[in-house]
Amino acid sequence: MNINDRVEKYININEVVPRDGLQNESIILPTKDKIALINQLSYTGVKYIEITSFVNPRWIPSLADALEVAKGIERVPGVKYAALVPNLKGLERALKAEVDEVSIFLSASETHNKKNINKSINQTYPILREVAKEALAAGKTVRAYLSTVFGCPYEGSISVDQVVAISEILFDMGIRELSLGDTVGVAHPSQIEEVLEVLLNRFSAKGFAMHFHNTRGMAMANVLKSLDMGIVSFDSSLGGLGGCPYAPGASGNLATDDLLYMLHGMNIQTGIDDNRLVKVACYIQEKMNRKLPSHSLRSGC
């Protein structure tokens, strides 16, 4: 009955604000501010920062300075600096940028994948396999994002079998971790339980991260349920910045600052210093020039 008897006492937080948080914002943060943001994050105790995306800048102009950002930041020992990579061309730039890990991505929904990268899921596999192979050969680790796992804005529900089949293929590519995305924020705790029960029957819990959006206010309850199922890795975005540009109605990543309030309150360690993190949240809120969705920031900076 006691959740504390089951959940791990140390949870990995993957801070995605420099990439997922900024990619869809109308304000394009200057390169020097992105570098300042990442450098500040590096000293909060967070062990993983997704610093940018090497997707074609025509698609995501706000992250066109990926190489400059990666080259400009301080590399703090113990912090893993990762970037999103869509294909070999992106990988080439990412390797030049000397990131520690690359993240490949795919959608569990055919329609969403098509709208996102103009390819079917089956057409996407060879590209991802090639990127993963080359990245591993270059001594990098590889992570994968699987989006719309809990529902798609175009197709509605997504079969768990589909998620299992895709996971199998992605793990076979040698990925270190698979981030399961609730891209449009439709998941509720029972669904988390149902999907994870099937997945964890087949794969280790340590192979997954959860990536929740707070669109319907469910993110924190879904984290609680995921902890309960043995998940030890969560993506979150400082201040709750970000969403998915290809998912209508999607808004608000789970806020790192809110997540820490819950985890630290529950005596689960993350290695992150709350006070330092909130200062960085205030920095980015000021730069974005609007109230961010995070609850922790509402009481003021």
Added chain:
Amino acid sequence: MNINDRVEKYININEVVPRDGLQNESIILPTKDKIALINQLSYTGVKYIEITSFVNPRWIPSLADALEVAKGIERVPGVKYAALVPNLKGLERALKAEVDEVSIFLSASETHNKKNINKSINQTYPILREVAKEALAAGKTVRAYLSTVFGCPYEGSISVDQVVAISEILFDMGIRELSLGDTVGVAHPSQIEEVLEVLLNRFSAKGFAMHFHNTRGMAMANVLKSLDMGIVSFDSSLGGLGGCPYAPGASGNLATDDLLYMLHGMNIQTGIDDNRLVKVACYIQEKMNRKLPSHSLRSGC
């Protein structure tokens, strides 16, 4: 492991928007709009509506029309119409208004209670006992609110022993249900578990309701944990309207519409029709002339 094996399949929702939602708003809703709000709510399937407060209108001017509201609404069979009552004078008005149930209230924190009603906890008991006795004699049921159960803005943490002792005294007054309030929204799931574990060792889970504020984004996770502990009754406010006027920094009741998204998604019944309820949420959002905190309303009305 499966939460659905433990939690009840039917949960009582206590809709508090006409009282807790409106009491602290700068816009004073005209009496006819309050009546329209309650009448619409009565047809959503909700079984419990706290329609107003018989606190001295000098304290809560926005609810000065308590009697007119109570007299003006339609009484739909199967719906319990309740009101907040601070003392015998308030009870007299509530009885005249023919409410079904009266709610008495107290804070678990001495300082908060003093600031709220200018009396110590011990000085408050005889007043509550008298109200409860008279209400029961008049054939009404009695409910109690205990605020700052999980933390006080003035005193910080509140001892569980204090909560147990107060609960004992309140149950002895013949109350039907005790609503445990996280008035400033500081609670996290482990704390819910710790407090409920002690309380439910002594009292039946059926005797409690949980009253969460979403100040730090914890409300939904706390509901999930409470369900897990066997709680079957939750207070919530349509659109997330309301807070506590005497608790600095407090904001946003748990939104009924968001709560239903989770409960119904988890196959837990409430008897409430989501679509009808969202229409009422849109009605009150329009009347309040601002974006309400509910997540469900963000996708538009």
